Amino acid sequence: MAQLLELTLNGRPRVDAVPDNMLLLDYLRESVGLTGTKTGCDGGECGACTVLIDDVPLLSCLTLAASVNGRRVDTVESLGENGELSAVQRGFHEKLGSQCGYCTPGFIMASVGLLRRNPAPSDDEIQEALGSNICRCTGYVKIIEAVKFAAQLNAEGTAP
C-alpha cells in the first residue's frame, strides 16, 4: 500500500505517494534523486545516511519515508547559500575532513545538527555527536579540526 507524504524537503514543500515500506533513504535517493545521502551499510551501522529531521540528525536508513509526513527534512544538498559552501562544508573541504567523500554527507549533517544546537562544542562534544558515524579514511583527526573550524566560521557569521 502507498501513502501520501507531504513534507518540506530542503526548504521546498513536496507531495509524493510512497509505499508504506519505503525507507526515507530510498525515497531521497531513488524517488527524488537526491543521491548526496549515501547508503553505507545494511542498516544503522555507519551513519552515512544521516539527514536532519526538524534539525535533529537521524538515520534515513532506519526511518520510513511515510513517517516524516508534515516534517522538515534537510539533506546535504540543502546546505550553502548562493552556491557558496556552508561553514561545515568549508571545514570538511579546507581541513581535509573528507578524503574519499563517501561518509562525508553523513558527517556533515551530523555536524550541522550539532552546531545548530551547540555553536561552540568541545572536542568531547564533537566526538559524542559524531560517535555513530564511521569514516574509514581520515582517522577522524581532521574531522574534529573541520568541525572546530566550522564552529569558528559559524561564529563569524557563516551559516553551519
Place this chain on the structure above:
Amino acid sequence: MNESAPIRNIGDYVPMVDGPEKVSGRALYTADILEPGMLAGRIYRSPYAHAEILEVDTSKALALPGVKAVVTGADCDKTFGVLPISRSEHPIARERVRYRGEPVAAVAAIDDATAQKALGLITMKVRELPAYFTSKAALALDAVDLHEHKPGNLERDVFFELGDVEEAFSKADLVRQSTYNCAEVCQNQMEMHAAVAQYDAVRGRMTVHASTQVPYYVHLMLSQILDMEMSQIRVVKPYVGGGFGARTETLNIELISALLARKAGGTVRTVVSREETFITHRGRPETDITLKLGMTKTGRITGVECECHQRGGAHSGYGVVTILYAGSMLYAIYDLKNVKYIGKRVLTNTPPCGAFRGHGTVDVRFAFESLLDQMAGELGLDPVDVRRTNYLNAPTFTDNDLMINSYGLPECVDWVERESAWRERRGNLPKGKGLGMACSHYISGASKPVNWTGEPHATVKIKLDFDGSVVVLSGAAEIGQGSSTILVQSVAEVLGLDMSRIRIITGDSDVVPKDNGSYSSRVTFMVGNAAIDAAQNLKQVLVQAAARRLEARPEDIECLGEVYRAGTQDTGASFNEVVEEALKDTGTITVTGNYSTIPESHGGRKYRGSAIGGTMGYSYSAQVVEVTVDEETGVVTVDKVWVAHDCGKALNRLTVEGQVQGSVWMGMGQAMSEETGYHDGLLLTANMLDYRVPTIQDSPPIETGIVESNDPHGPFGAKEAGEGSLAGFLPALTNAIEDAIGVRFDDLPVTPDRVFAAIEKRERALARAAARKKSA
C-alpha cells in the same frame, strides 16, 4: 619591469581539487547513477563452503514477471584473475563452489524487490566436499585439493636463504624465537561494491561504471570474460568511496553485471550489500608467523629466520605477490645480512584475500618489531637505540637487490623520540600507562608492472586550447587519496600557474590514457613523474612560441607562469598571448609525458619472485604509541600517537598528513578490534557492528611529523605517504602494552577479553610465585 612571478604550490596545505563536489553531495559514485529503465542486478550465492555443483535450477526465477535475465556458470567458461600466472576464478562458479558466498547465479529484474524475490526461487543441488577453514587444515596430507592445478592446496611456496643463518645465530649473544598470529582483516571501505553495466546491443558495445581502483584491469578482464574486443568496451570510474586494496583487482560483481547487461540487452546496476562487500573483501589474510632473530649484546641483528603461512581463501587473487612481499620486505628497513624465509600461501574454503593497504608487509613487520623490542628488553637496551644500531647506510642495495636511494628513517626515529619525550617519560609513567615504539616502511609503486606490455609505466597527456585552459588527462584512479590533486599541483608547479587554470579529467577509458591503477602507492611517484614530464614538454612548446612572439631566442625566454619574457627589462607576453602564438601552427596542442622505472629498481634474480619488493623509493615511518590499560576491564585506551613519515618531499602537506593519520588509524583497527570470524565457512562478522571499526570516540590524537629525504628519482623528491605508517602501529601498540602491564601480546587483535585473560594469567603466576617464596 614586470612583477609577475611563477606561482608555487608544492609543499603547501592544498585542499583537494574535488573537495567541493564531495562536501556538497554532487560527487556521483557508482550507486548514484540513475537511468530510466535500468535493471537491478542481484547475485545468488553459495550456501556451501565446498561442493561439487550438480544442478542449478533457475527456471522459476526466469519465469517470474519482471525478471529480464538470469546468468549462471553456464553463461561463461572463461576465467579471470589479477595475475596473468594465476587466472583461475570464474565470475560465476562452474562445477564447484569453494566458499560460502561464491556467486552461483545472478538475476537482472525491473527492480530490487523483484530481483531479490527471484533469488529465492533459485535452487542448487550439490555433492558436498570436505572444507578447510584454516591453513593447517588445508595443508593436511589427506586434504582434498580445492584446485586441481594446485596440489596440496599450496598456492605458492617461497624459500630463500641469503647468507648463512645458522652461522649468524651461532655468533649471536641472544637468539629468540616467537610465534605470532594476525587475524584476517577487511578493508571495509565506506562505499559498498557497485557496478553499472550498459550494453548497447545495436553497436555491440559495453560500458561499465565500476567502483574500482584499477579501471584498466577491469577493462582487460571484461574483454576476457565477455570474449569481446577491448575496443568495444569502455570503463568509467566514477567517484570511488575508498579502496585500501579491496578494489585493486577486478571483482566478480563488475563481470557479472556485464554478463547480465549483455543478456538483458540493457543497463544493469548491481549495488551489493555490506554483507556481500565483506564477502568480496580481498582483505589481509590470517597469518601465522614463526620468527627467529639473533642479536649481539649491543643490539645488532645477526640473522633472521621467518616462516609465514597465509590463509589465502578459495582463489589465487594477488596471493603469490602477497606471500613474496612478506619475505622480500623483511629487507630495506634495517641492515640485514643473513636472512632465511619460508612462505606458504594456502588455499582455503573462505572468501579470497587480496592486497590490503601495506600489502604483504604488515603482519611480518608486527612480528619483527615485536621480537626486536622483546630482545632489546632482555638485553637491557633501549628499544629506540636498538633500531638505531641496525640502520642501513643508504644509498645501497640490500642483499635481495632492492635499491635504496633515500632513507629518512633516522630522522623519523629522532622526531618521535623527541616529540613523545621518550627519554624522559618511558619508565616513569603512572601504573597502567606505557609507551611503545616501532618502525615500518613501504614501496612507492611496484617497479615491475603486473602486466608487462613494454609501454611506459605511466603516461599523462595535457591538452591546451584556445581558451588558455590546461587540461590534464590521466587514467590515475582517484579513490579519495588525492591523486587528482597531486597531478594538478605538479602540472601547475612546472608551468608556474595558479591551480585554478588547471583542470583534470580522469576515469574514462574513452578519453584518458591508460593507467595501471591506484595500488602499491604508485600514483604520486609514477604518474606524478609522468605529469611533470608532460608539463615540461608543454612548457617547451610555450617557450618556443614566446620566443617567436617576442622575437627572442628560446634560451633567453623566462617563464613566470602568467608572463613569458626575454630578460628582466622586457614586459613580455601574457600566458594567453603565448598560447595564441603556440596554436598558430598546430591548432589544439596535446603533449605527452611518460615515466618508466629503471632496471636497477626491478629486484634481482637470487630467488624465484625476487622482483616483488622492487621499487624506485621506499618510504619510512616511526611511531610512538602511548596507552592506558585498565586492569579491571582489560580495556586498552590509546592516549596519543606520535608518527613521523619520510615521504621524500611533502607535495601537499594536508593530504600527506591525512594519509599518514589514516594509515596509523587503520593499523589501530587491525591491532585492537578488527577481525573476521567464520562458522563452518559462514562469515559471522559481515557488518560494522560485529566487525569493529574504531569510532571517533575510540580514536586518539595523532601528532604527525613529516620527514623529507628528497628522493633523487621522486617527483619533486617525493615518495609514498599512504601506506608505510600502517604497519608500525601494530607493534608499537603491543610494545606499549608490554611497557604498561608487563604482558606481551603476540596475537592480534588485542581485544579487551584477551587483555583481561592475560592479566588474570599474570596475576595467577604472581600469586603462585609469592606462595612458593612464602613456603620456601
